[in-house]
Each structure stands twice: as C-alpha cells, then as structure tokens.
Amino acid sequence: MSQNLGENFQLPDPGEFSRNMVKIAAKSQELVTEFLERQQARGDSASDPLNIGGAFLEMTTKMMADPSRIFEAQFGLWTSYLELWQQTANRMLGGEAEAVAEPAKGDKRFRNPEWDENQIFDFIKQSYLLTARWMQNTVNNVEGLDEKTAKKVDFYTRQFVDAMAPTNFVMTNPEVLKATLESNGENLVKGLDNLLGDLDRGTGKLNIKMTDMEAFRIGENVAVTEGKVIYQNELMQLLQYAPRTEKVYRKPLLIVPPWINKFYILDLRADNSFIRWAADQGYTVFVISWVNPDTALAERSFADYMKGGILAALDAIEEAIGEKEVTAIGYCIGGTLMATTLAYLAATEQKRITACTFFAAQVDFSEPGELSVFIDEEQIRAIEEQMKEQGYLDASAMASTFNMLRANDLIWSFVVNNYLLGKDPFPFDLLFWNADATRMPKELHSYYLRNMYQKNLLSKPGALEIEGVPIDLGKIRIPIYLQASKEDHIAPYTSVFRATGLYSGPVRFMLAGSGHIAGVINPPSAKKYQHWINDSRKKYATAEEWLADATEKPGSWWEDWDRWLSRKSGPKVPARIPGEGGLKAIEDAPGSYVKVR
Template sequence: MHDESSPEGKLPDPIELSRAVAGIAERSQRLVSEFLSKQTGEAPSVGMGDPLNIAGAFFEMTTKLMLDPTRLVQAQVSLWSDYMQLWQRTTERFLGTNGAAAQPVEPVIETPKGDKRFKDPAWQDHAVFDFIKQSYLLSARFLQTTVREVEGLDEKTAKKVDFYTRQFVDAMAPSNFVLTNPEVLRATVESGGENLVRGLENMLDDLERGKGQLAIRMTDTEAFNLGENIATAPGKVIYQNDLMQLIQYAPTTETVRKRPLLIVPPWINKYYILDLKPKNSFIRWAVQQGHTVFVISWVNPGGDLAEKSFEAYMDEGPFAALDAIEAVTGEPQVNVIGYCIGGTLLAATLAYMAKIGDRRFASATFFTTMVDFAEAGELSVFIDEEQIQALEGRMREKGYLEGSNMANSFNMLRANDLIWSFVINNYLLGKEPFPFDLLFWNSDATRMPCAMHSFYLRNMYQENRLVRPGGISIHGEPIDLTQIQTPVFILATKEDHIAPWKSSYAATQLYRGPVKFCLAGSGHIAGVVNPPEAQKYQYWTNPKLPKQPDAWFEGATVQPGSWWPEWDKWVEKFASGTVPAREPGCGKLTPIEDAPGSYVKLRIT
C-alpha cells in the first residue's frame, strides 16, 4: 500500500477546500453571465418526446422485473450483504484491527482490469475514497446484473436497457464529481480553485462552439493542419465530382506493381485515418511496397446533396474512380480496399458487377466491414423504427444528418474513454486536451446525406437485406453477394465495438471466390492502423473457414506484430508484374491540386 501521508495521496485540508470553493463563486457567475449575454439567437432544438424510446424499453423491463419479485429480493439481499462486508472492512481499516503486521484489508470488489478512472493512489490508499470507489462498483454491478437477468424481454429491448443502464452507471461514477475525485480536490486546493474556473471557461467555450450543445474538445485542434503535419503523403487530386476527390500518391520506388490499388474509405469519417503521420500511415507504407495508390476522399456534404443515394455513392465513388484510374494508368483492372461502410459499399458494388459481368476488380480487401448485420453489436441500440423516424425527420429539415450525431453515438460505445475522461480533464481539472492525431481525426466529423443514410440504416442495420439474395436492387438489378467470385481478403479486429469480428467473419460463408480471413488484435481503428515498426498487438490466421467463428479461432495460428505484411504478401499475387513508376496524373487527366485536396479540409465544428 502507498503511504497515506505521501504527497501523491494527501487529501486537502477541509478549511482550505472551503475557501477555494467559495472563491470560485464570483468569478464563475461573471463567466456565466458573459456567456449568456452572447447567446442572442434561438435556443437549440432538443426535440420532443422520447425519440430514442428509452422510457418504453425501461418500462417494459420494470414490468417484467416486477413479475418475479423473488429474484429482485435476492439481488437486493446480495447487495445488502456486500455492503455489510464493505462497512466491516472499512471499519477495520479505520481502527487498524487487521493485525499487528498491518496486513492489507482485502477489497470486497476489485476495480475491473483496464479501468483508468481509479488510477489515482488515493482510491486505494485512503479508506474514505476506497469506500466510495467500492460502494460505486458494488452498486454498478447490482444495477447491471439485475437488468441483464430480467427474463421475457425481446433481444432488442434487452440490449437497449443494458446499454443505457451502463451509460447511467458510467455517468454516476464518483470520479466525475469534484467532491468525490481526490485528484480534482487536490488540484482545487493547490490552485485556489483556478482549475474549476478554467474548466468552466472550457465548458462555456465548448457550448458556444457547439451552438448550445456541449461539443467536448478531445484534442488541441489548433495543433494539426491537414497537409502540413497530418495527411502529408505527397500526391495529387487527379479527378473530382460532387461526392469525391480521387487522390493519386507519388511513387517512392523506381518500379511499381502493374495493377493499381484503390482505397474506398468510410464516408462516416475522413480518409486520412490511413495517413495520420508518416510513421503510422498505411498509405505511405503501401506506396513504399510498390503500389500505385489511389484514395477516394469523400466530400463533407451539405443540403444540396440531400438526394444523393447509396447508388450515387457507388457510381460517383468506386465506378468513377475505376474510369479515372484507367485514364491515367491504362490499367483496366485494379486491386481494391474497402474500410467499414466503404467496405459495405464495395461488397454491394462487387455483387452488382457480378450481375452485369464487370470484372475490373482483380481482388478485394475488406477492413472491419459488415455485410451481415444480424449481430451488429451495440450500435444496433440506436436502430429501431422510432429512432430512424426521428433521424429522418431531422435529416429532412437540413438535407443531412449532422456529423455530431454519429460522433456522439460512436463515443457512447466507449463513454469512459471518449466522454467522461475529457469531462474530468477539461472541466474538473481545467486542463487543455493533449494534441493527439487520432483524436483530431475522430473529432473531424462528417455529415450524412438524407437519402443515402436513410437507405443504409433501413436496408442494412434494420432489415439486414444486403445479405439476402435479391434483397437489394442496384439500378433495377437485384444483387446477390453469393455470386461474388473475386478473391477476397477480410480483416477484422478482435476488440471492434463498431463491426464485431464475428459479424465480419460471417462474410466468409457468402463469397464464392477464394477467401482469406485475418483477425488483428485491438479495435476498429488501432487494429487497422498498426504499422510493422510499432511491433504492437498480434494477428491470427487460419486457412480453414468453418461456419462458426469460434471454431475458426480455435484452429487459428497467432503471429506477433502487424498484419500489414501478411496482407501485402496476399495481394502481391494479383499485382500482374511490375512497370516503371507512375507519377500522379501522368495519363489523360490533369492534376487539379495537391493532396490532401480541398474536400477533406471542410470541418463542421
């Protein structure tokens, strides 16, 4: 145990704390008054009713719970017993009755592995904060276990209740409040309350930037400039239309593989997740391996693109890119990568191409992509008829869905890391967020055109039609994923909270051509953006593709480090030899501007 008198764990004097808190009042009142005086426009619309249908889900859960009072009583008795143990062991700590050898008192409940909220030494060293922490953990376990064990709920309602119970539990953590966070208390005394004043300024700035909605800054957005210290791979925009700019990257080798490589990134976020910095840029690395790399940079749409459909993203995305690539390289066939929703679009495109006999994609790679949405993970809690109707109503007003809506949904999946940690750092400790390239990208949200997004939510997430033969038609042609014979490499990540790896694995049972499945360590972003030089994580491979993903994993071989070389070894089989290096725009198309282009630079916050 730490020494309770150590500076790291020392608690503030109550009198000093009272003076510090009292000194904040006048300055805080002035700051709030100044903020309110600037708010001359209309208050932000918060909507009517319960568009998330949370109340209905919890009412149904409560009704089912009350039908089994015995189970509820047992859960309450168990919680009471845990609290009695906690009181007893806390008393032992206070009285020092746990033996002359000063043996530590065993906690009633341990902090979950990887939980960063209670890393401050005071949460363990001081009996009061240890009690607060364990009391919270016991209550959290009681709430979550109780709602998970309610019988008779349909699967969607059960998931929604579990998800929003966790949101409540996370929000009520003692680390999120001034008087129950030892680190914040020390900072308040040491700075005379200056941390809380700075935190209030940060919060008011975020409210002003979000036009009345709290837009929490996750990083120092002034620390990065696209094309200068992020998204810096050299290249040219060689083609553009309403929906995208096509970037061709400059070669770094004397010869390149004959077949070019096209990357179709998600349009929910921006492409430069694959080109953050030189040391972790997949695009730079692929160029260094001898690929002629082309990347679609999607536009950040406004209301004028409201009617752009899923089909339009296919026509003006990969199909337009294929035509442009052939114009500048002369190559009729291309290797292609689709990332996340870009991969979903790619799968639909391949199925449509199979239907019409178009074989311009020699191979296809999918990064963390779902085509079977039967088990769509926690994102499915946002997808039901009530919520889709509410989203469609908002989209019809402006012609698009605000990027902040999608960003907030993704952040809620990891609320402690992506919401509450910044509340503590920015508002309670009064610190500026750390400049971090990944979080800069994460905060660079994009809008969704109304027609496309409604089609995507209803046909993929809600009705899971893409996986059904003929379930979706493109340009009047019913498509069927089982008719895809293109060689496929599927990459999933083991801790993915957006595209669960077992859902991504389901595609292995659909495609008719040769399929290679690779499972990388970490999550949706870090598992993909994992350069070999980092020597981080691991990946699994298995040449057999049994129906069940667990059976695949049991027979898989694990390899340390990055999966990138494994993929490059696979895609090299479809390179069709080598040719002299190609400079951007060396064919029939004249370069428009330098990479990263102008489309990617439009920020909405």
C-alpha cells in the same frame, strides 16, 4: 500512505477559494438559465424520440412481475455492502483487508494511487463498483424482454452507470479534489470557461473539445504523403499517390474509405500511414476522398455513391494509367459499398476489381454489435426527422453516437480533464481526425440504416437492387481478404466473419488485436498488438470456432496482407507519376474536399 483526507487535501487560502466559488455559482446560474431557455425554445424538453423511457418501463413491468427476484438481488447487494463495511473497518483499525470489488482490467478511471491508498476513496470506489455491477446484472437478468429492448436497456443503463462514477464529481475524485484545494478552485473556474466554450462551439449543444484543433493542419502535419488529385466530381476527389519505388505492381490499388469520416485516418503521420506504407511496398495507390455533403446533395443515394464513387474511380484510373483491372480495399461503410459494387460488377459481367480487401466491414448485419441500440424504428425515425430540414445528418450527431460506445474514454475522461481539472486537452492527431467528422446525406443515410442495419438485405441474395440489378454476394468469386479486430465495438469480428459464408471465391480471414481504428492502423514498425491467422481449409460456421484453431502472431498483420495481395497484383512495371498519364493533376494531395468542415 494516506490515512485520512486531512494529510493530502489542504486548503491554502480560504478567502480566494470563497471568491472562486462565488464566480462559479454566478456562471453556473447563467449556464442553467440559458440551457432552460434553449430547451423551451426547441420545445423538446419533455420528449423521448428514442423511446428510451418506453424500454425501461417495459423492463420495470417485467421485473415487478417476479418480486422474489428483486428481493434476491437487493439482498445480494446488501450482503456485499456489509462485507465492504467490515473490510473497511478492519483496514481503518490497521488490519489487512481484501478488496470486495476491483476495477476491470484496463479501467483507467481509478489509476490515481489515492483510490487504493486512502481508505475513504477506496470505500467510495468499491461502493460504486458494487452498485454499478448490481444495476447492470439486475437489468440483464430480467426475463421476458425481447432482444432489442434488452440491449437498449443494457446500453442506457451502462451510460447512466458510467455517468454516475465518482471520478466524474469534484468531492469524490481525489485528483480533482486535491487540485481544487491546492488552486483555491481555479481549476473549476477554468473548467467552467472550457464548458462554456464547448457549448458556444456547439451552438447550445455540448461539443466536447478532445484535442487542440489548432495544433494540426491537413496537408501540413497530417495527411502529408505526396500525391495529386487527378479526378473529381460532386461526390469525391480521386487521389493518386507518388510512387516510392522505381518499379510498381502492374495492377493499381484503389482504397475506398467510409464517407462518415475523412480518409486521412489512413495517412495521419509518416510513421503510421497505411497509404505511405503501401506505396513503399510497390503499389500504385489511389484513394477516394469523399465530399463533406451539404443540403445540395441531400437526395444522393447509395447507388449514386457507387456510380459517382467506386465506378467513377475505376474509369478515372483506367484513363490515368491505362489499367482496366485493379485491386481494392473497402474500409467500414466503404467496405459495405464495395461489396455491393463487387456484386453489381459480377452480375453485369464486368471484370474491373480482381482481388479485394475489407477493413472492419460488415455485409451481414445480423450481429451489428452495440450500434444495434440505435437502429430500431423509433430511433431511425428520430434520425430521419433530424435530417429532414437540412437534408443531412450533422457530423456531431454521428460522432456523439460513436463516442457513447466508449463513453469513459471519449466522454467522461474529457469531462474530468477539461471541466473538473480545468486543463486543456493534449494535441493528439487521432482525436483531431475523430473530431473532423463529415455530414451524411439524408437519402444515403436513411437507405443504409434501413436496408443494411434494420433489414439486413445485403446478405440476402437478390433482396437489394442497384440500378435494376439484383445484388447477390454469392456471385463474387474473386479472392477476398477480410480484416477484423478483436475489440471492435462498431464492426464486431463475429459479424465481419459472417461474410466468409457469403462470397463464392477464396476468402482469407484475419483477426487483428485492438479495435476499429488501432486494429487497422498498426504498422509493423510499431511492434504493437497481435493478430491471428488460420491457414486451415476447413469451413468454419462461426468466428469463435475459427479462432479456436487460429495461430496468434505478434505485431502487425500488414505484412501478411502484403504477401497475399502482391501475388495478385501482376508483374512489376515502371512507376507511374501522378498527373503524367491520361489525366492531369488538379491539385496536390490531400486535395480540397478533405479540408471542408
């Protein structure tokens, strides 16, 4: 067991170490100078477009109105520190000592054994945990804040707390400190080169490299399920996948992914591809591959994406294989568009989609989860200002927002690995996909943020109109399968569940383990996670009530979905070959739109 820093933290070559420190100092000075010049050129060094400062000022004002609570919180922190000092002293004298503060289950930051075995690092870890929890509890207990301000303060406090973790600094991270001493600081020199490379890639903004982007090639080792592009317009390509069974269900399956990401999250590898697995079950699978929009598409609207996306795909499918009726899946934002389209079809008495599945899709945004901190008036105006000049929201801006929801996993772990340890990130297909984000057209994105997230109009009958048609989800009477994930921070399962009270037809709600991605992409062969089902015909007011009566099942939910959809997909017919029907093949899947960055 380590008793002090000296045993495991040795400096092999002081001269080489000093030379590397000089290199780091020189490069750092250049970096800071360039950063300040960029800030001055942009003229935004002192701006606060998201009104974060205003939220914290309001919080401070409310807090100062009750000094006794401040004293009480401070006294509690001092008491915890005193207990920690006592326990650490006992341990240094050879006694046993129970931890005053321990990391939450699943906190990967403190996995290195030195955090527990070395008294100094154990003290640093526990001091941080005590302070972090005190800060968050203190801001959470401030009375008199409106709900939106309270959520904003809590979110950005957590961002600060995560940023200040001892794992993020050389001298307080045992793994980094040991690597620095053993390599005479070469890890920091390499890490600074990595940082400069990320800044250069982001043209002055930090664009953290999360994986080896050269290790993956779309259509070669990701998105490789066989198929053809059989239709395209300015907004999307429609892919028809090759059959994998001799007979297929008569009704084809149309998948509508979110336009904020590339569709191949559903087709990463052969062993976890939902598209391939669905084809294996006997479905004729069609998938929309959205365009990565540029300035020319700035004014394309939500209605345009409905017409040029889902409705155009339905027409193309009918022309290609002669089937007017299909089943469908809408994923995330694609599910919001799908629900709107179903209401539009119902209002106009068009029977085109006869059963529909939703993956992690919200239609009632009264519980939007942590994304709510980004959708107040100040922040929407800031986003609209960003989109004004180019006509779209840059992909990196949206990616940064989602990364902040899981900052320790998607930001700070890479800061430690890439910049402090000086390592290259591992090749990981999921992170390759995550980095391959898409732009958002100005008109479409503003409409979505204001009408869905901010005003929650889709859940209110007739509050939205598409092409002059009032949108009422209550007119949707087809069978619905709702998938949600228990740990989803983007589409919380409590929010997804609210749709069960909006549709008029039969709804099957299913709750999967894990989060927004892994909760969906979980093939049966993986034997991972779990899911919950509830076959009661009882109407539940909340997701919590539903879960209390639900049955937990091991592994993937895909087979439950297949049992549900297969009964709604018609009889088996001979398999259809892409490009041999009414529409000829344009190019091989995954198509060219998905390769545009």
